[in-house]
Amino acid sequence: MSDKLYKIEQVSNLTGLTKRAIRYYEDLNLIRPRRAESAYRLYTEEDVEKIKRIVSLKKSLAFSLAEIKQALELDQEVENILSEETASLATINSYMEMIRRQIKLIEEKVSQLLVTRKKFEDLLMRLSSLEEKVRKEETR
Amino acid sequence: MSDKLYKIEQVSNLTGLTKRAIRYYEDLNLIRPRRAESAYRLYTEEDVEKIKRIVSLKKSLAFSLAEIKQALELDQEVENILSEETASLATINSYMEMIRRQIKLIEEKVSQLLVTRKKFEDLLMRLSSLEEKVRKEETR
DNA sequence: CGCTCGATTAACATTAACGTCAAGGTTAAC
């Protein structure tokens, strides 16, 4: 089961990447889809899962200087409001909303990173078991 | 006190950025150093702190596709080792070390992000107090 | 005063990560 093969546009829909980006990732050897006789790229479920993992890792990246600037400006504006104490309720609430959005963004990145960390920790534990086993066999 | 002014090379040493990058950030209006009569840029302690904050935010980013590829490859190699069970102790230990390094990297990024989140949460609480105060004054 | 070191702007170069054609094959529906 699950030997379904996808063409690139479907993969694009499934992953949110553009077709161009998907081909680019192949240039970088991040993925290696097989080919039909027609030379069409054919992606397995596994390929798609791998691309989704890449997307998730990339999302925990995405902090351009422009975004950093926005965050710092938001910070500064709020500091001004706090020191002047002359803002309207509407203004205050709108800034609170903006900050909440920033916090949410950060939390998404953090949780992406934690998923990745967990994967590595699992690998570490499994390697540790293997090491113990090998060690025992050697001293046999 | 602390009205010391730095020239660009000193700032470069203090922050780890190149002079070019520092000037570029000025182009983006991320920083606004004052100028000497000679047109030399002069940076206050505050300027330097701000730049350090930018660097820290940038570091919690830094996950290029090349790095993602490395991580995925490491993952794959380890999976192979685990399934084959033929690796030497030395191999196993070296992979464990590589994984530990990846985990450390991730944890650094996470803690950077958490610092930033905490700053925003502080702002949120302070805004919340201000809101309450304003609300009371309005219904007075 | 001249020399050297460091600062300035300007401008062109580069790398990553795609976007955007163009020219041509493929597939599926009618």
Place this chain on the structure above:
DNA sequence: GTTAACCTTGACGTTAATGTTAATCGAGCG
């Protein structure tokens, strides 16, 4: 069997974030 919708491989364009080089100016030292 032709047309529309999708695929392919170039190849050149673009944006962010710098690197690099050139030409010029200022500062401090002997």
